[in-house]
Amino acid sequence: MNQDLYQFALRLADTSLTMGQRLAEWCGHGPYLEEDVALTNVSLDLIGHAQMFYQLACDNSETSTSPDDLAFLRDVPEYRNPLITELPRGDFAYTTLKQYFIDVYHLHLYQQLSVSSDEQLAALAQKALMEVKYHLSRSEAWCQRLSLSTEEAHEKMQKALDDLWFYTPELFETDESMQRLMTASVIPDMGAIQTVWQQQTEQLLEDCQLAKPENGWMATGGLVGEHTEHLGYMLADMQFLQRAYPGCEW
Amino acid sequence: MYSQGLKDAEGQLEPAELMAEFQARIDREEKIEPRDWMPEAYRKTLIRQMSQHAHSEIVGQLPEGNWITRAPSLKRKMILLAKVQDEAGHGLYIYSATETLGVTRDQLTDELLTGKAKYSSIFNYPTPSWADIGAVGWLVDGAAIMNQVPLCRSSYGPYARSMIRICKEESFHQRQGYEIMTVLARGTAAQKDMAQRALNRFWWPALMMFGPSDKDSKHSEQSMKWKIKRFTNDELRQKFIDATVPQAEHLGLTIPDPELRWNEETGQYDHGEINWQEFIDVIKGNGPCNKERLQARINAHEEGEWVREAAEVYQQKQNQEEAA
Numbered sequence: 001m002n003q004d005l006y007q008f009a010l011r012l013a014d015t016s017l018t019m020g021q022r023l024a025e026w027c028g029h030g031p032y033l034e035e036d037v038a039l040t041n042v043s044l045d046l047i048g049h050a051q052m053f054y055q056l057a058c059d060n061s062e063t064s065t066s067p068d069d070l071a072f073l074r075d076v077p078e079y080r081n082p083l084i085t086e087l088p089r090g091d092f093a094y095t096t097l098k099q100y101f102i103d104v105y106h107l108h109l110y111q112q113l114s115v116s117s118d119e120q121l122a123a124l125a126q127k128a129l130m131e132v133k134y135h136l137s138r139s140e141a142w143c144q145r146l147s148l149s150t151e152e153a154h155e156k157m158q159k160a161l162d163d164l165w166f167y168t169p170e171l172f173e174t175d176e177s178m179q180r181l182m183t184a185s186v187i188p189d190m191g192a193i194q195t196v197w198q199q200q201t202e203q204l205l206e207d208c209q210l211a212k213p214e215n216g217w218m219a220t221g222g223l224v225g226e227h228t229e230h231l232g233y234m235l236a237d238m239q240f241l242q243r244a245y246p247g248c249e250w
Numbered sequence: 251m252y253s254q255g256l257k258d259a260e261g262q263l264e265p266a267e268l269m270a271e272f273q274a275r276i277d278r279e280e281k282i283e284p285r286d287w288m289p290e291a292y293r294k295t296l297i298r299q300m301s302q303h304a305h306s307e308i309v310g311q312l313p314e315g316n317w318i319t320r321a322p323s324l325k326r327k328m329i330l331l332a333k334v335q336d337e338a339g340h341g342l343y344i345y346s347a348t349e350t351l352g353v354t355r356d357q358l359t360d361e362l363l364t365g366k367a368k369y370s371s372i373f374n375y376p377t378p379s380w381a382d383i384g385a386v387g388w389l390v391d392g393a394a395i396m397n398q399v400p401l402c403r404s405s406y407g408p409y410a411r412s413m414i415r416i417c418k419e420e421s422f423h424q425r426q427g428y429e430i431m432t433v434l435a436r437g438t439a440a441q442k443d444m445a446q447r448a449l450n451r452f453w454w455p456a457l458m459m460f461g462p463s464d465k466d467s468k469h470s471e472q473s474m475k476w477k478i479k480r481f482t483n484d485e486l487r488q489k490f491i492d493a494t495v496p497q498a499e500h501l502g503l504t505i506p507d508p509e510l511r512w513n514e515e516t517g518q519y520d521h522g523e524i525n526w527q528e529f530i531d532v533i534k535g536n537g538p539c540n541k542e543r544l545q546a547r548i549n550a551h552e553e554g555e556w557v558r559e560a561a562e563v564y565q566q567k568q569n570q571e572e573a574a
Binding site: 040 | 550557
Protein backbone atom coordinates (compact mmCIF):
# COMPACT_ATOMS: atom_id res chain seq x y z
CA MET A 1 0.00 0.00 0.00
CA ASN A 2 2.85 2.40 0.80
CA GLN A 3 4.24 2.04 -2.70
CA ASP A 4 0.79 2.69 -4.17
CA LEU A 5 0.33 5.79 -2.06
CA TYR A 6 3.83 6.94 -3.01
CA GLN A 7 2.93 6.68 -6.70
CA PHE A 8 -0.40 8.44 -6.23
CA ALA A 9 1.17 11.25 -4.20
CA LEU A 10 3.62 11.76 -7.07
CA ARG A 11 0.70 11.96 -9.51
CA LEU A 12 -0.86 14.74 -7.43
CA ALA A 13 2.40 16.56 -6.79
CA ASP A 14 3.69 16.41 -10.37
CA THR A 15 0.34 17.69 -11.65
CA SER A 16 0.42 20.69 -9.32
CA LEU A 17 4.09 21.44 -9.87
CA THR A 18 3.88 21.42 -13.67
CA MET A 19 0.75 23.61 -13.54
CA GLY A 20 2.44 26.03 -11.11
CA GLN A 21 5.62 26.13 -13.17
CA ARG A 22 3.74 27.08 -16.34
CA LEU A 23 1.68 29.73 -14.56
CA ALA A 24 4.85 31.23 -13.11
CA GLU A 25 5.95 31.99 -16.66
CA TRP A 26 3.28 34.71 -16.71
CA CYS A 27 4.96 36.65 -13.92
CA GLY A 28 5.69 40.13 -15.27
CA HIS A 29 3.88 39.41 -18.56
CA GLY A 30 0.17 39.33 -17.64
CA PRO A 31 -2.50 41.34 -19.47
CA TYR A 32 -3.26 43.40 -16.32
CA LEU A 33 -1.24 44.15 -13.24
CA GLU A 34 -4.08 42.63 -11.21
CA GLU A 35 -3.90 39.45 -13.29
CA ASP A 36 -0.15 39.30 -12.87
CA VAL A 37 -0.73 39.16 -9.14
CA ALA A 38 -3.60 36.65 -9.47
CA LEU A 39 -1.72 34.28 -11.78
CA THR A 40 1.33 34.22 -9.52
CA ASN A 41 -0.94 33.69 -6.52
CA VAL A 42 -2.46 30.59 -8.10
CA SER A 43 1.00 29.42 -9.14
CA LEU A 44 2.23 29.88 -5.59
CA ASP A 45 -0.68 27.84 -4.19
CA LEU A 46 -0.09 25.03 -6.67
CA ILE A 47 3.62 24.80 -5.92
CA GLY A 48 2.70 24.73 -2.23
CA HIS A 49 0.34 21.81 -2.92
CA ALA A 50 3.12 20.06 -4.85
CA GLN A 51 5.47 20.41 -1.90
CA MET A 52 2.84 18.99 0.45
CA PHE A 53 2.15 15.96 -1.75
CA TYR A 54 5.87 15.36 -2.36
CA GLN A 55 6.23 15.22 1.41
CA LEU A 56 3.45 12.62 1.49
CA ALA A 57 5.37 10.66 -1.16
CA CYS A 58 8.54 10.90 0.95
CA ASP A 59 6.67 9.61 3.99
CA ASN A 60 5.58 6.58 1.97
CA SER A 61 8.85 6.04 0.14
CA GLU A 62 10.95 2.92 0.62
CA THR A 63 14.15 4.95 0.22
CA SER A 64 15.13 8.16 1.95
CA THR A 65 14.26 11.15 -0.23
CA SER A 66 13.06 14.77 0.01
CA PRO A 67 10.47 16.89 -1.80
CA ASP A 68 13.29 18.74 -3.57
CA ASP A 69 14.93 15.49 -4.69
CA LEU A 70 11.62 14.35 -6.12
CA ALA A 71 11.01 17.65 -7.94
CA PHE A 72 14.53 18.33 -9.15
CA LEU A 73 16.24 14.97 -9.62
CA ARG A 74 13.70 12.87 -11.49
CA ASP A 75 13.72 12.76 -15.27
CA VAL A 76 10.80 12.74 -17.72
CA PRO A 77 9.91 9.00 -17.53
CA GLU A 78 9.56 9.27 -13.75
CA TYR A 79 7.12 12.20 -13.86
CA ARG A 80 3.49 11.12 -13.35
CA ASN A 81 1.48 14.21 -14.33
CA PRO A 82 -1.15 14.04 -17.10
CA LEU A 83 0.14 15.54 -20.34
CA ILE A 84 -2.20 18.55 -20.25
CA THR A 85 -0.32 20.20 -17.40
CA GLU A 86 3.04 20.21 -19.19
CA LEU A 87 1.76 21.86 -22.38
CA PRO A 88 3.26 25.30 -23.10
CA ARG A 89 1.58 28.27 -21.43
CA GLY A 90 0.00 29.48 -24.71
CA ASP A 91 -2.03 32.69 -24.79
CA PHE A 92 -4.31 33.93 -22.01
CA ALA A 93 -7.33 32.01 -23.38
CA TYR A 94 -5.36 28.77 -23.45
CA THR A 95 -3.97 29.33 -19.94
CA THR A 96 -7.45 30.19 -18.65
CA LEU A 97 -9.27 27.20 -20.11
CA LYS A 98 -6.53 24.76 -19.08
CA GLN A 99 -6.67 26.22 -15.58
CA TYR A 100 -10.45 25.85 -15.50
CA PHE A 101 -10.31 22.17 -16.52
CA ILE A 102 -7.71 21.44 -13.84
CA ASP A 103 -9.55 23.50 -11.21
CA VAL A 104 -12.77 21.50 -11.70
CA TYR A 105 -10.73 18.26 -11.59
CA HIS A 106 -9.00 19.36 -8.39
CA LEU A 107 -12.26 20.48 -6.81
CA HIS A 108 -13.99 17.12 -7.16
CA LEU A 109 -10.89 15.04 -6.56
CA TYR A 110 -9.90 16.90 -3.37
CA GLN A 111 -13.49 16.92 -2.12
CA GLN A 112 -13.47 13.13 -2.27
CA LEU A 113 -9.90 12.77 -1.03
CA SER A 114 -10.75 14.86 2.01
CA VAL A 115 -12.77 11.86 3.28
CA SER A 116 -10.04 9.36 2.37
CA SER A 117 -9.39 6.42 4.71
CA ASP A 118 -5.81 7.71 4.86
CA GLU A 119 -5.92 10.52 7.42
CA GLN A 120 -2.81 12.32 6.25
CA LEU A 121 -3.98 12.38 2.63
CA ALA A 122 -7.44 13.55 3.77
CA ALA A 123 -5.96 16.44 5.76
CA LEU A 124 -3.75 17.57 2.87
CA ALA A 125 -6.65 17.38 0.41
CA GLN A 126 -8.79 19.50 2.72
CA LYS A 127 -6.12 22.15 2.89
CA ALA A 128 -5.66 22.23 -0.89
CA LEU A 129 -9.41 22.27 -1.44
CA MET A 130 -9.85 25.62 0.29
CA GLU A 131 -7.48 27.27 -2.19
CA VAL A 132 -8.77 25.39 -5.22
CA LYS A 133 -12.25 26.86 -4.66
CA TYR A 134 -10.81 30.34 -5.21
CA HIS A 135 -8.87 29.21 -8.26
CA LEU A 136 -12.04 27.82 -9.80
CA SER A 137 -14.16 30.87 -9.16
CA ARG A 138 -11.49 32.96 -10.89
CA SER A 139 -10.92 30.70 -13.91
CA GLU A 140 -14.65 30.17 -14.41
CA ALA A 141 -15.33 33.91 -14.39
CA TRP A 142 -12.56 34.46 -16.94
CA CYS A 143 -13.92 31.70 -19.21
CA GLN A 144 -17.24 33.53 -19.31
CA ARG A 145 -15.66 36.95 -19.68
CA LEU A 146 -13.55 35.85 -22.63
CA SER A 147 -16.16 33.68 -24.36
CA LEU A 148 -19.09 36.07 -24.10
CA SER A 149 -17.48 39.36 -25.06
CA THR A 150 -15.69 40.08 -28.32
CA GLU A 151 -15.52 37.89 -31.39
CA GLU A 152 -11.75 37.75 -31.17
CA ALA A 153 -11.79 36.51 -27.57
CA HIS A 154 -14.46 33.95 -28.37
CA GLU A 155 -12.40 32.62 -31.26
CA LYS A 156 -9.35 32.29 -29.06
CA MET A 157 -11.37 30.37 -26.47
CA GLN A 158 -12.76 28.07 -29.15
CA LYS A 159 -9.23 27.46 -30.45
CA ALA A 160 -8.03 26.68 -26.93
CA LEU A 161 -10.89 24.22 -26.48
CA ASP A 162 -10.10 22.52 -29.80
CA ASP A 163 -6.49 22.12 -28.70
CA LEU A 164 -7.12 21.03 -25.11
CA TRP A 165 -10.28 18.93 -25.08
CA PHE A 166 -8.73 15.58 -25.95
CA TYR A 167 -6.13 15.97 -23.23
CA THR A 168 -8.82 15.91 -20.54
CA PRO A 169 -9.91 12.21 -20.44
CA GLU A 170 -6.39 11.32 -19.32
CA LEU A 171 -7.05 13.08 -16.01
CA PHE A 172 -9.27 10.18 -14.98
CA GLU A 173 -7.13 7.25 -16.12
CA THR A 174 -6.16 4.69 -13.52
CA ASP A 175 -3.63 1.88 -13.29
CA GLU A 176 -3.45 -1.20 -11.08
CA SER A 177 -1.81 0.71 -8.30
CA MET A 178 -4.61 3.30 -8.23
CA GLN A 179 -7.23 0.59 -8.43
CA ARG A 180 -5.86 -1.00 -5.25
CA LEU A 181 -6.14 2.42 -3.56
CA MET A 182 -9.72 2.76 -4.84
CA THR A 183 -10.62 -0.62 -3.40
CA ALA A 184 -9.19 0.39 -0.03
CA SER A 185 -11.14 3.70 -0.13
CA VAL A 186 -7.91 5.67 -0.01
CA ILE A 187 -8.85 7.38 -3.26
CA PRO A 188 -12.28 7.81 -4.87
CA ASP A 189 -13.64 6.06 -7.93
CA MET A 190 -12.10 8.10 -10.75
CA GLY A 191 -14.96 7.17 -13.07
CA ALA A 192 -17.40 8.94 -10.75
CA ILE A 193 -15.13 12.00 -10.63
CA GLN A 194 -15.08 11.99 -14.42
CA THR A 195 -18.88 12.00 -14.57
CA VAL A 196 -19.26 15.07 -12.36
CA TRP A 197 -16.32 16.76 -14.08
CA GLN A 198 -17.94 16.26 -17.44
CA GLN A 199 -21.35 17.51 -16.33
CA GLN A 200 -19.87 20.66 -14.87
CA THR A 201 -17.46 21.53 -17.68
CA GLU A 202 -19.93 20.76 -20.46
CA GLN A 203 -22.49 23.04 -18.83
CA LEU A 204 -19.96 25.87 -18.76
CA LEU A 205 -18.94 25.27 -22.38
CA GLU A 206 -22.59 25.47 -23.33
CA ASP A 207 -23.09 28.67 -21.31
CA CYS A 208 -20.01 30.07 -23.01
CA GLN A 209 -21.32 29.08 -26.46
CA LEU A 210 -18.23 26.98 -27.12
CA ALA A 211 -18.47 23.83 -29.26
CA LYS A 212 -16.68 20.65 -28.24
CA PRO A 213 -14.41 19.41 -31.03
CA GLU A 214 -15.35 16.10 -32.58
CA ASN A 215 -11.99 14.59 -33.43
CA GLY A 216 -8.52 14.83 -32.04
CA TRP A 217 -5.57 12.86 -30.73
CA MET A 218 -6.57 11.33 -27.41
CA ALA A 219 -3.78 12.03 -24.93
CA THR A 220 -2.50 9.29 -22.67
CA GLY A 221 0.81 8.29 -21.12
CA GLY A 222 1.42 10.33 -17.95
CA LEU A 223 0.79 7.42 -15.59
CA VAL A 224 3.50 5.34 -17.26
CA GLY A 225 5.92 8.23 -17.76
CA GLU A 226 5.31 8.69 -21.49
CA HIS A 227 5.19 12.46 -22.04
CA THR A 228 5.10 15.15 -24.71
CA GLU A 229 8.28 16.84 -25.94
CA HIS A 230 7.49 19.83 -23.73
CA LEU A 231 8.20 18.23 -20.36
CA GLY A 232 11.89 17.69 -21.17
CA TYR A 233 12.36 21.41 -21.77
CA MET A 234 10.43 22.30 -18.66
CA LEU A 235 12.59 20.03 -16.51
CA ALA A 236 15.82 21.20 -18.19
CA ASP A 237 14.89 24.73 -17.18
CA MET A 238 13.56 23.92 -13.72
CA GLN A 239 16.29 21.47 -12.70
CA PHE A 240 19.25 23.37 -14.18
CA LEU A 241 20.96 24.46 -10.95
CA GLN A 242 20.46 21.16 -9.13
CA ARG A 243 21.86 19.27 -12.12
CA ALA A 244 24.77 21.64 -12.83
CA TYR A 245 25.86 21.89 -9.17
CA PRO A 246 24.94 18.53 -7.63
CA GLY A 247 24.77 18.11 -3.89
CA CYS A 248 24.79 21.83 -3.00
CA GLU A 249 22.63 23.59 -0.48
CA TRP A 250 20.65 26.53 -1.78
CA MET B 251 -8.05 88.76 -4.05
CA TYR B 252 -4.43 87.74 -4.36
CA SER B 253 -1.97 90.50 -3.80
CA GLN B 254 0.76 89.07 -5.90
CA GLY B 255 1.58 86.05 -8.01
CA LEU B 256 4.73 84.12 -7.17
CA LYS B 257 6.57 81.91 -9.58
CA ASP B 258 7.44 78.50 -8.25
CA ALA B 259 10.43 76.35 -9.20
CA GLU B 260 8.95 75.31 -12.53
CA GLY B 261 8.00 78.83 -13.47
CA GLN B 262 4.32 78.36 -12.69
CA LEU B 263 2.54 81.45 -11.37
CA GLU B 264 0.91 80.68 -8.00
CA PRO B 265 -0.96 82.98 -5.56
CA ALA B 266 1.40 84.12 -2.81
CA GLU B 267 -1.04 83.66 0.07
CA LEU B 268 -1.81 80.08 -0.90
CA MET B 269 1.86 79.33 -1.38
CA ALA B 270 2.67 80.72 2.06
CA GLU B 271 -0.13 78.78 3.73
CA PHE B 272 0.89 75.61 1.89
CA GLN B 273 4.48 75.94 3.05
CA ALA B 274 3.32 76.67 6.60
CA ARG B 275 1.27 73.46 6.63
CA ILE B 276 4.27 71.48 5.45
CA ASP B 277 6.48 73.12 8.06
CA ARG B 278 3.93 72.08 10.72
CA GLU B 279 4.31 68.47 9.40
CA GLU B 280 0.66 68.34 8.27
CA LYS B 281 -0.09 65.88 5.49
CA ILE B 282 -1.29 67.24 2.17
CA GLU B 283 -4.33 65.30 0.95
CA PRO B 284 -5.67 64.87 -2.62
CA ARG B 285 -8.40 67.55 -2.35
CA ASP B 286 -6.17 70.15 -0.73
CA TRP B 287 -4.80 73.03 -2.73
CA MET B 288 -1.24 72.42 -3.89
CA PRO B 289 1.13 74.23 -6.21
CA GLU B 290 1.26 72.80 -9.72
CA ALA B 291 4.96 72.13 -9.37
CA TYR B 292 4.36 70.11 -6.20
CA ARG B 293 1.75 68.04 -8.04
CA LYS B 294 4.03 67.59 -11.05
CA THR B 295 7.03 66.63 -8.94
CA LEU B 296 4.98 64.04 -7.10
CA ILE B 297 3.50 62.60 -10.27
CA ARG B 298 6.98 62.31 -11.72
CA GLN B 299 8.50 60.75 -8.62
CA MET B 300 5.61 58.44 -7.76
CA SER B 301 5.06 57.19 -11.29
CA GLN B 302 8.80 56.55 -11.68
CA HIS B 303 8.58 54.59 -8.48
CA ALA B 304 5.55 52.57 -9.69
CA HIS B 305 7.19 51.91 -13.08
CA SER B 306 10.31 50.71 -11.27
CA GLU B 307 8.30 48.18 -9.32
CA ILE B 308 6.75 46.85 -12.51
CA VAL B 309 9.91 46.72 -14.61
CA GLY B 310 11.66 45.39 -11.51
CA GLN B 311 9.59 42.22 -11.79
CA LEU B 312 11.54 41.24 -14.89
CA PRO B 313 15.15 40.70 -13.73
CA GLU B 314 13.97 38.59 -10.80
CA GLY B 315 11.11 36.91 -12.64
CA ASN B 316 13.89 35.65 -14.90
CA TRP B 317 14.84 33.08 -12.21
CA ILE B 318 11.41 31.90 -10.99
CA THR B 319 11.25 28.90 -13.30
CA ARG B 320 14.89 28.03 -12.48
CA ALA B 321 14.95 28.61 -8.71
CA PRO B 322 16.99 25.80 -7.14
CA SER B 323 14.45 24.45 -4.63
CA LEU B 324 10.70 24.50 -4.07
CA LYS B 325 11.14 26.81 -1.10
CA ARG B 326 13.26 29.29 -3.10
CA LYS B 327 10.79 29.16 -5.96
CA MET B 328 7.88 30.01 -3.65
CA ILE B 329 9.77 32.80 -1.88
CA LEU B 330 10.80 34.34 -5.19
CA LEU B 331 7.28 34.10 -6.63
CA ALA B 332 5.86 35.75 -3.52
CA LYS B 333 8.50 38.46 -3.67
CA VAL B 334 7.99 39.33 -7.33
CA GLN B 335 4.26 39.31 -6.68
CA ASP B 336 4.84 41.82 -3.87
CA GLU B 337 6.61 44.09 -6.36
CA ALA B 338 3.59 43.99 -8.68
CA GLY B 339 1.43 44.81 -5.65
CA HIS B 340 3.66 47.80 -4.81
CA GLY B 341 3.25 48.98 -8.37
CA LEU B 342 -0.51 48.78 -7.92
CA TYR B 343 -0.59 50.75 -4.66
CA ILE B 344 1.64 53.48 -6.02
CA TYR B 345 -0.24 53.79 -9.30
CA SER B 346 -3.42 54.14 -7.24
CA ALA B 347 -1.80 56.75 -5.00
CA THR B 348 -0.60 58.63 -8.11
CA GLU B 349 -4.12 58.61 -9.54
CA THR B 350 -5.19 60.79 -6.59
CA LEU B 351 -3.14 63.56 -8.23
CA GLY B 352 -5.40 63.60 -11.29
CA VAL B 353 -3.70 61.25 -13.75
CA THR B 354 -4.89 57.81 -14.86
CA ARG B 355 -2.99 54.54 -14.78
CA ASP B 356 -3.46 54.30 -18.55
CA GLN B 357 -1.72 57.64 -19.04
CA LEU B 358 1.14 56.58 -16.81
CA THR B 359 1.48 53.20 -18.56
CA ASP B 360 1.53 54.98 -21.89
CA GLU B 361 4.37 57.21 -20.69
CA LEU B 362 6.36 54.17 -19.61
CA LEU B 363 5.83 52.26 -22.85
CA THR B 364 6.65 55.21 -25.08
CA GLY B 365 9.85 55.85 -23.14
CA LYS B 366 8.67 59.25 -21.87
CA ALA B 367 8.75 58.20 -18.22
CA LYS B 368 11.81 56.85 -16.47
CA TYR B 369 12.24 53.96 -14.07
CA SER B 370 15.10 53.03 -11.80
CA SER B 371 18.32 52.49 -13.75
CA ILE B 372 19.14 49.36 -11.73
CA PHE B 373 16.62 47.21 -13.57
CA ASN B 374 18.52 47.65 -16.81
CA TYR B 375 21.24 45.34 -15.53
CA PRO B 376 21.10 41.60 -16.21
CA THR B 377 20.68 38.77 -13.69
CA PRO B 378 22.66 35.97 -15.36
CA SER B 379 23.15 33.84 -12.23
CA TRP B 380 21.07 32.65 -9.28
CA ALA B 381 23.33 34.69 -6.99
CA ASP B 382 22.03 37.84 -8.69
CA ILE B 383 18.68 37.10 -7.09
CA GLY B 384 20.43 37.21 -3.73
CA ALA B 385 22.33 40.37 -4.67
CA VAL B 386 19.19 42.12 -5.93
CA GLY B 387 17.38 41.38 -2.66
CA TRP B 388 20.31 42.36 -0.50
CA LEU B 389 21.61 45.42 -2.36
CA VAL B 390 18.80 46.68 -4.56
CA ASP B 391 16.03 46.24 -2.01
CA GLY B 392 18.49 47.39 0.65
CA ALA B 393 19.10 50.62 -1.27
CA ALA B 394 15.38 50.96 -1.94
CA ILE B 395 14.67 50.78 1.79
CA MET B 396 17.19 53.55 2.52
CA ASN B 397 15.39 55.67 -0.06
CA GLN B 398 11.90 54.71 0.98
CA VAL B 399 11.87 54.75 4.76
CA PRO B 400 12.04 58.57 4.78
CA LEU B 401 9.19 58.57 2.24
CA CYS B 402 6.89 57.13 4.91
CA ARG B 403 7.02 60.71 6.27
CA SER B 404 6.53 62.33 2.85
CA SER B 405 4.31 65.42 3.02
CA TYR B 406 1.82 63.87 0.56
CA GLY B 407 -0.55 61.66 2.56
CA PRO B 408 -1.41 58.90 0.03
CA TYR B 409 2.25 58.41 -0.87
CA ALA B 410 3.38 58.33 2.76
CA ARG B 411 0.73 55.80 3.69
CA SER B 412 1.44 53.48 0.77
CA MET B 413 5.14 53.58 1.64
CA ILE B 414 4.57 52.31 5.17
CA ARG B 415 3.29 48.98 3.91
CA ILE B 416 5.79 48.79 1.08
CA CYS B 417 8.73 49.33 3.42
CA LYS B 418 7.66 46.44 5.63
CA GLU B 419 7.67 44.12 2.64
CA GLU B 420 10.92 45.50 1.24
CA SER B 421 12.67 44.90 4.50
CA PHE B 422 11.57 41.27 4.34
CA HIS B 423 12.90 41.07 0.75
CA GLN B 424 16.22 42.51 1.80
CA ARG B 425 16.61 39.86 4.49
CA GLN B 426 15.72 36.99 2.18
CA GLY B 427 18.21 38.29 -0.41
CA TYR B 428 20.93 38.42 2.20
CA GLU B 429 20.00 34.91 3.29
CA ILE B 430 20.50 33.63 -0.28
CA MET B 431 23.94 35.28 -0.27
CA THR B 432 24.77 33.73 3.11
CA VAL B 433 24.01 30.21 1.88
CA LEU B 434 26.07 30.77 -1.28
CA ALA B 435 28.99 32.38 0.54
CA ARG B 436 29.18 29.40 2.88
CA GLY B 437 28.71 26.88 0.07
CA THR B 438 31.10 25.35 -2.45
CA ALA B 439 33.86 27.34 -4.21
CA ALA B 440 31.61 27.58 -7.27
CA GLN B 441 28.75 29.01 -5.22
CA LYS B 442 31.02 31.51 -3.50
CA ASP B 443 32.35 32.61 -6.87
CA MET B 444 28.76 33.02 -8.07
CA ALA B 445 28.06 35.26 -5.04
CA GLN B 446 31.21 37.38 -5.53
CA ARG B 447 30.46 37.92 -9.20
CA ALA B 448 26.93 39.03 -8.37
CA LEU B 449 28.28 41.52 -5.80
CA ASN B 450 30.74 42.80 -8.42
CA ARG B 451 27.90 43.30 -10.88
CA PHE B 452 25.45 45.00 -8.55
CA TRP B 453 27.58 47.11 -6.18
CA TRP B 454 28.11 50.18 -8.34
CA PRO B 455 24.67 50.13 -9.98
CA ALA B 456 23.16 49.90 -6.45
CA LEU B 457 25.07 53.05 -5.42
CA MET B 458 23.73 54.81 -8.51
CA MET B 459 20.18 54.06 -7.38
CA PHE B 460 20.36 57.06 -5.03
CA GLY B 461 20.52 59.35 -8.04
CA PRO B 462 23.06 61.97 -9.08
CA SER B 463 25.45 63.53 -6.62
CA ASP B 464 23.91 66.44 -4.63
CA LYS B 465 25.87 69.00 -6.60
CA ASP B 466 24.23 67.76 -9.83
CA SER B 467 20.74 66.97 -8.57
CA LYS B 468 18.33 69.45 -10.12
CA HIS B 469 15.23 68.48 -8.14
CA SER B 470 16.66 68.14 -4.65
CA GLU B 471 16.41 71.58 -3.08
CA GLN B 472 12.71 72.27 -3.74
CA SER B 473 11.76 68.68 -2.88
CA MET B 474 13.52 68.99 0.49
CA LYS B 475 11.66 72.22 1.21
CA TRP B 476 8.33 70.55 0.40
CA LYS B 477 9.31 67.50 2.43
CA ILE B 478 8.82 65.20 -0.53
CA LYS B 479 12.44 64.30 0.17
CA ARG B 480 13.92 64.24 3.65
CA PHE B 481 17.57 63.47 2.94
CA THR B 482 19.81 64.27 0.01
CA ASN B 483 20.98 61.64 -2.46
CA ASP B 484 24.52 61.67 -1.10
CA GLU B 485 23.39 61.38 2.52
CA LEU B 486 21.30 58.30 1.72
CA ARG B 487 24.05 56.77 -0.40
CA GLN B 488 26.51 57.18 2.47
CA LYS B 489 24.09 55.58 4.93
CA PHE B 490 23.70 52.63 2.59
CA ILE B 491 27.46 52.14 2.21
CA ASP B 492 28.02 52.35 5.95
CA ALA B 493 25.32 49.75 6.60
CA THR B 494 26.31 47.38 3.78
CA VAL B 495 30.11 47.15 4.05
CA PRO B 496 30.03 45.20 7.36
CA GLN B 497 27.39 42.87 5.87
CA ALA B 498 29.72 42.06 2.95
CA GLU B 499 32.58 41.47 5.42
CA HIS B 500 30.36 39.10 7.37
CA LEU B 501 29.77 37.10 4.17
CA GLY B 502 33.51 37.05 3.43
CA LEU B 503 32.90 38.80 0.10
CA THR B 504 34.92 41.70 -1.29
CA ILE B 505 33.30 44.98 -2.29
CA PRO B 506 34.65 45.86 -5.74
CA ASP B 507 36.05 49.28 -4.72
CA PRO B 508 39.79 49.43 -4.02
CA GLU B 509 39.41 52.92 -2.54
CA LEU B 510 36.87 51.87 0.05
CA ARG B 511 38.18 52.46 3.60
CA TRP B 512 36.93 53.39 7.04
CA ASN B 513 37.51 57.04 7.93
CA GLU B 514 38.06 57.41 11.69
CA GLU B 515 37.53 61.17 11.57
CA THR B 516 34.17 61.22 9.81
CA GLY B 517 33.02 57.88 11.24
CA GLN B 518 32.01 56.83 7.72
CA TYR B 519 33.43 54.87 4.82
CA ASP B 520 35.25 56.78 2.09
CA HIS B 521 34.60 55.32 -1.33
CA GLY B 522 35.84 55.54 -4.89
CA GLU B 523 34.35 57.77 -7.57
CA ILE B 524 31.11 56.56 -9.13
CA ASN B 525 31.14 56.24 -12.92
CA TRP B 526 28.50 58.89 -13.60
CA GLN B 527 28.90 58.51 -17.33
CA GLU B 528 27.60 54.96 -17.00
CA PHE B 529 24.66 56.25 -14.93
CA ILE B 530 23.79 58.86 -17.57
CA ASP B 531 24.08 56.27 -20.36
CA VAL B 532 21.75 53.82 -18.61
CA ILE B 533 19.23 56.57 -17.81
CA LYS B 534 19.31 57.65 -21.46
CA GLY B 535 18.46 54.12 -22.58
CA ASN B 536 21.90 52.71 -23.27
CA GLY B 537 22.25 50.20 -20.45
CA PRO B 538 22.74 46.47 -20.99
CA CYS B 539 19.02 45.58 -20.79
CA ASN B 540 17.07 48.82 -21.44
CA LYS B 541 15.68 47.68 -24.77
CA GLU B 542 14.88 44.19 -23.54
CA ARG B 543 13.04 45.38 -20.42
CA LEU B 544 10.93 47.93 -22.23
CA GLN B 545 10.18 45.49 -25.04
CA ALA B 546 8.99 42.91 -22.50
CA ARG B 547 6.55 45.47 -21.07
CA ILE B 548 5.40 46.53 -24.55
CA ASN B 549 4.83 42.87 -25.53
CA ALA B 550 2.84 42.15 -22.37
CA HIS B 551 0.74 45.25 -23.01
CA GLU B 552 0.11 44.47 -26.68
CA GLU B 553 -0.53 40.77 -26.14
CA GLY B 554 -2.97 41.63 -23.35
CA GLU B 555 -4.90 44.19 -25.40
CA TRP B 556 -7.57 41.72 -26.55
CA VAL B 557 -8.04 40.48 -22.97
CA ARG B 558 -8.61 43.99 -21.62
CA GLU B 559 -10.97 44.76 -24.48
CA ALA B 560 -12.90 41.52 -23.86
CA ALA B 561 -13.24 42.31 -20.15
CA GLU B 562 -14.52 45.78 -20.96
CA VAL B 563 -17.07 44.55 -23.51
CA TYR B 564 -18.24 41.81 -21.14
CA GLN B 565 -18.74 44.35 -18.36
CA GLN B 566 -20.78 46.60 -20.67
CA LYS B 567 -22.96 43.65 -21.67
CA GLN B 568 -23.50 42.78 -18.02
CA ASN B 569 -24.44 46.37 -17.22
CA GLN B 570 -26.92 46.45 -20.11
CA GLU B 571 -28.52 43.20 -18.94
CA GLU B 572 -28.85 44.56 -15.43
CA ALA B 573 -30.42 47.77 -16.72
CA ALA B 574 -32.87 45.87 -18.95
